[in-house]
Amino acid sequence: MNHPSVNERACAGAVPLNDLQAGQSGLVRSVDGGGDFLHRLREMGLCDGVEICMLRPGCPCIVRLGGQKLCFRSTELDSVLVDRAI
Amino acid sequence: MASRAKSTRHLTVALIGNPNTGKSTLFMALSGVRQHVANYPGATVEKKVGTMSHGDLRWSLIDLPGTYSLAPRSLDEMVTVDVLLGRRVDVEPVDVILCVLDASNLSRNLYLLSQVLELGRPTVVALTMMDVAESRGISIELPELEARLGVPVVPIQASRGLGLEELRQAVERVSDQPAPARPKVFPEIFQREVDSLESVFIGPEAVPQTPGASAKIPDRFLIERLILDRDGFLESKLLESHSPAVAQAVRTARERLLAASCPIPAVETSARYQWAHDTLKGITRSNPKKTEGVGDRLDTVLTHPFWGMLILAIVMLVMFQSVFKWANLPMEWIETGVATLGGLVESSMPEGSLRSLIVEGIIGGVGAVVVFLPQIMILFFFLAVLEDCGYLARAAYLMDRTMVRFGLSGKSFIPLLSSFACAIPGVMAARVIDDKRDRLVTILVAPLMSCSARLPVYALLTAAFVPNRPVLGPFLDLQGLTFFSLYALGIITAAVAAWVMKKTLFRGGSTSFVMELPPYRRPLLRVVLYRMFERAWVFLQGAGTLILAVSILMWAALYFPRLPEDVTKPIHEKQTQLEAAAETAKSQNDLALAAEYEEEAGKLAGMLAGEQSRYSVLGRFGRAIEPIVRPLGWDWRIGSAAIASFPAREVIVASLGVIFDAGPEAGEGADSGRLRDALKAARWPDSGKPLFTPAVALSLMVFFALCAQCTSTLAVMRRETNSWRWPTFCFVYMTVLAYVGAFLTYQIGSRIG
Incomplete structure (x- = not known):
């Protein structure tokens, strides 16, 4: 799952959430878009500046977000950008 | 409300979290x-109300469905908001809102609380x-959290009864007090937009000036x-009852907000997360352990x-093995009990219609209802254990990849799998699916899974008409392949459907799928048993009466009209003679002759x-529809038995027994050979050719594999969807499908021989 157009943006430091490898974590930089699905994720805590850790990448994926583990389909997640922690 | 403050006061408390x-x-x-x-009228959410007394107070505790947010996306989610705002006629206005917060994940839980506090009710x-x-x-x-929120905060451990008394007292204390101030969550500009929209609603152009119209101001x-x-x-919903001016005002408000x-x-x-952050600032300390838990x-x-x-496969295997193993015995007891009770009545009453x-x-009908209980209870016991320990969400994660291909989500997997034992708990278990479309589709295809009631039909017809020929050496024979194909037929049809x-x-709608994987916990036996009995009761109450009514109707259709006496009398006389002869033979110790x-x-x-x-309403109906079942390779007798x-599809064996003159018990136990013969x-x-060929037997089995022959499932479907529309659609x-499937099977099968 490579997104060349988005990877270009990644040069600016942030990568789409689906690009996180298993075990990698990062800080959410921006969640763009007003769709119902993203709003649901926001309601559950996917906000700017929150630490997120990819536990199982793929679709659906499992992430750790705050004190919880969430599972969701990650096909529509190009608009969630995270600063990868090194 | 002051008038209620006398003698036994009534308190309505809503539980949300x-x-x-x-x-x-x-x-x-x-x-x-x-x-x-x-069910709440018109909705598919359950209305759960518990009652208890505490001191001189009578409590009604309303358990609202768990939710992350009070933003209503559907009618079902609107029910929660309406209950909390006292907008439903079937629920008492709520005096106190009891909001449950998970201390280990406070900021997300405070999101919901911030919405609850905006309702302006004692909390x-x-x-x-x-x-x-x-x-x-x-x-x-x-103490500081309590002060910042402005509402009592009571730590509890419900499973051990800790903090419950303090909680009750806090609820009763705030019920007399004014509601806490609504928190200022949104920026000033947003508040102003709400104010101005409110004035549009109060304005003369928005609300028709009729008596009681003031109640319509939201x-x-x-x-x-x-x-x-x-x-x-x-x-x-709200805009359709108001003038277009309101809709326009909402649009412009949003535009102004976007610009700001x-x-x-x-x-x-x-x-809201900012509010949660500010609320918790300085009063929670966390030093997250970096080590894996x-x-x-x-x-x-x-x-x-x-x-x-x-592991999922093993867990499911164990679950099914247990359902079949443990359900069989109580089911046999129930059947024996029903038969004994029937026998008792039979021996103490004169023969006749009554x-x-x-x-x-009646007794047979009640038996038909109760006989499902063992399977329902055992399945729900396992499902409650799996859900409570947190495993169910992991199973849904694992199966999502597969289920998404059929347009469903991983949450549909367990309900559909349960349907292999019995579609009733399967349909009831679909309640865990929060997407309404997914839930309905799951409910509608669940009866296609070959449930255990289809087994006797498959067994009887396969044993009688499918030759026991090896297909894959010693591993698979033709009979085994037939069984497998019938199960596969159900699964494939369900997937396509x-x-x-x-x-x-x-x-349309969202195909999104978001699910929390809750932390693993040891399930509490009390909670599990409680859940199990609750589902059993829901089944009895919600579907039992209907199943009983249909049983009585079917009895009447088979019982009336009675054969004329000039037909029955000679046979009865012959019977009496034979019985008397048998008695005489017995008394002379000639047991062979007596037998x-x-x-x-x-x-x-x-x-x-x-x-x-054959003489009954049902038999005549069977004859009348023979032209319809002829293309399936059936004669009117098979048609009547199918009808x-x-x-309840499991009665087919008994029906075949009666209709082919072998007696109703011919298909059971030691006598099973008699029906086969x-x-x-x-x-x-007309032709004297054998009625049952392998093609006819297959066509009948395919019909049974695909047909919704189960009043209980349809009744439960009505209960769960709160409408007759879906069970009717499912039945049709x-x-x-069953007819077309049986038709193709016979037509193709009889040509290849």
Whole structure:
């Protein structure tokens, strides 16, 4: 799952959430878009500046977000950008 | 409300919280067994009300469905908001809102609380999972949290009864007090938009000036939601009863907010999480341990693509093995009990219509309802254990990849799998699916899974008409392949049907799938048993009466009209003679002769029952529809037996027994050969050729594999969807599928021979 157009943006430091490898974590930089699905994720805590850790990448994926583990389909997640922690 | 302050005061308390916060455990601990479960009229959410008395107060505790947010996206979610705002006629206005917060994940839980506080009702917070929070190194300064929220915060541990008394007292204390101030969550500009929209509602152009129209001015909370929930449920419902001026005002408000960099809907989440952040600032300390917890280590195995799947398969295998193993015995007891009870009535009452109604209609009907209980209870016992320990969400994760191909989500997997044992608990278990379309599709295809009631039909017909020829050496024979094909037929048809329904009837909507994987916990036996009995009761109450009514109707259709006396009398006389002869033979110790006479008498009784069934309304109907079933390779006798088994497919064996003159018990136990022989001997009256060929047997089995012959499932479907529309649709599409399937099977099968 490579997104060349988005990877270009990644040069600016942030990568789409689906690009996180298993075990990698990062800080959410921006969640763009007003769709119902993203709003649901926001309601559950996917906000700017929150630490997120990819536990199982793929679709659906499992992430750790705050004190919880969430599972969701990650096909529509190009608009969630995270600063990868090194 | 002051008038209620005398003698026994009544208190209505609504319980709300995120899923997996221990809300149900608290509900159970507070209300005990005195609760009432039903559907809210027009909706598919359950209305659970527990009643109890505390001091001189009578409590009604309403358990609302677990939710992460009070933004109504559907009618079902609107029910929660309406209950909290006192907008429903069937629920008392709520005096106190009891909000359950998970201490280990406070900021997300505060999101919901911020919405609850905006409702402007007296509120109490019950704080659960303190032990989990502590184990994660989180500490909370409770007095300061209480002061900042402006509502009582009571830490509880419902499973051990800790903090419950303090909680009750806090609820009763605030019920007399004014509601806490609504928190200022949103920026000033947003508040101003809510104010101005409110004035539009009060304005003369928005509300028709009729008496009682003032009640139509929505609560401030709803006006706020109207701005926030774009394309939400409110927008469609609330605006249709008001003038277009309101809709226009909502649109311009959103535009102004966007211009002021408060984009809808993102402003809500950022504002609320900011509020949660500010509320918790300085009063919670967390030093998260970087080491992996037990839960993480479990998850690396249980959600592993290979090991996780393997474990899921084992868990499901154990579950099914247990259902079949443990359900059989109580089911036999129930059947024996029903038969004994029937026998008792039979021996103490004179023969006639009334006795037949009581024995076959009522006692048989009650038996038909109760016999499902063992399977329902055992399945729900396992499902409750799996859900409570947190495994169900992991199973849904693992299966999502597969289920998404048919347009469903991983959450549909367990309900569909349960349907292999019995579609009733399967349909009931679909309640865990929060997407309404997914839930309906799951419910509608669940009866296609080959349930255990189809087994006797498959067994009888396969044994009688499918040759026992090896297909794959010693591993698989033709009979085994037939069984396998029938199961596969159900699964494939269900997959295709689900896919088609998602493409046609249930198009659009979000395909999104978000699910919390709750932390692993040890399930509490009390909670599990409680859940199990609750489902059993829901089944009895919601479907039992209907199943009983259909049983009585079917009894009447088979019983009336009676054969004329000039037909029955000679047979009865012959029977009496034979029985007397048998008695004489017995008294002379000629047991062989007695047995011969008795067998003769038995044959006569079988013949009489067959004559009666052919003479009955159902038998005549079967004859009338013979042209319809002819293309399936059936004669009117098979057709009648199939029709007789529409209320419950398991009666087909008995029906075939009656209609082919072998007697109703011919298919059971040691006698099972008699029915097989009777079927093999059956011939077409015109040509004299055997009636049952492998093609006919296959066509009948395919019909049974695909047809919705189960009143109980349809009744439960009505209960769960709260409408007759879906059970009717399910019945029609499955019957059509069954007919087409049986037709193709016979036509193709009879050509290749």
